[in-house]
Amino acid sequence: MTTHVKRAYKYRFYPTDAQAAELSRTFGCVRKVYNLALQARTEAWVLRQERIHYNATSAMLTAWKKTEELAYLGDVSSVPLQQALRHLQTAFTHFFGKRAKYPRFKSKRKSRKSAEYTTSAFRFRDGKLTLAKMAEPLDIVWSRPLPEGAQPSTVTVSRDAAGRWFVSMLVEDQTVKPLSAAAGAVVGVDAGLDHLLTLSTGEKVANPRHERRDRARLARAQRELSRKVKGSANRAKARLKVARIHTRIADRRRDGLHKLTTRLVRENQTIVIEDLTVRNLLKNGRLARAISDASWTELRSMLEYKDQWYGREVIAVDRWFPSSKLCSNCGTLQSEMPLHVRTWTCDCGTTHDRDVNAAKNLLAAGLAVSACGAGVRPQRSTPGGQLAVKQETQRAPAGISRP
Ligand SMILES: [Zn+2]
Known part of the structure; x- marks a missing residue:
């Protein structure tokens, strides 16, 4: 093929x-x-x-x-x-x-x-x-x-x-050919707070190290800009400096995301991600910052077009699926799971890392859809109520129409 x-x-x-x-x-x-x-x-x-x-x-x-x-x-x-x-x-x-x-x-x-x-x-x-x-x-x-x-x-x-x-x-x-199915490997990917990504395999992918330093530089340049007189040549210069730092941050981040997404599609046949929308995340300031830093949207669009290049499948699970509250071992739903809780122990005796557990749940939910075939939107009930999962593989590659 x-x-x-x-x-x-x-x-x-x-x-x-x-x-x-x-x-x-x-x-x-x-x-x-x-x-x-x-x-x-x-x-x-x-x-x-x-x-x-x-x-x-x-x-x-x-x-x-x-x-x-x-x-x-x-x-x-x-x-x-x-x-x-x-x-x-x-x-x-x-x-x-x-x-x-x-x-x-x-x-x-x-x-x-x-x-x-x-x-x-x-x-x-x-x-x-x-x-x-x-x-x-x-x-x-x-x-x-x-x-x-x-x-x-x-x-x-x-x-x-x-x-x-x-x-x-x-x-x-025509040079890109689908890779051989990576031995049916599957992975769930959770957008992290402390980490850029957590995989269902337990691996955590850190946020890029340079990001913090670049952000400090950006803050300094923005302070300088705010002190310049409006309309002055110095202000224009300061604005250009701010813009340059912005583009450098974006370039380096994109670079890192390309390496990461290529690795994920190479190593896995099926990748399950959470269908996060930024709007929903803005409710929590700290999380919003982490997400904007991590460029979840960009990462997702890269995954979605690379999966087509390599004949892989990306499945997005609806964002209100209670991936953090559900025990991936026994299926019990916790009543609440505040953001500061990083590890917890379920009644069944399993101790979970919050993010790894979420990634495992995403994977299970995604695979349940995958088994039903492409293009369907099955409904499945969970202790927490209805769970809807949508198949994303039929969509046009987002990253290509907007180069
Ligand atoms: Zn349990």
């Missing part, structure tokens, strides 16, 4: 002044179009209970370009603007499917600056990438080679808060 997966290859590049100006203009137009379409969709829904879809917003874009006020939208490549409308469509689909919050307006300062080009809007020839409306190819730093003969289907250009330019290319990659 071979799978055809699309894989994103991201590189840094150095634009010429003209390219930087063209791209900045494009980012601005992408943001404008996204916001206009979001406004139109919101008004239609609030005022007339009408749902507007991609095609209607695409027609609006054509009309906007004909107005004097928005004529400048016609100066940049139309493809990234169309893609912005498609992204908005996806955001609404997730919203109506109750997988995401209502789409938000893109802000000039805070939102990611990016533009997505499909094949009609770029040329990739002899290892040179040229975007629409540009005479010169991009000066890309090829930190790793594209696969032999690869032809990108989508190219996304972005600029991070530290001012660095990146280009991400989505290419079909």
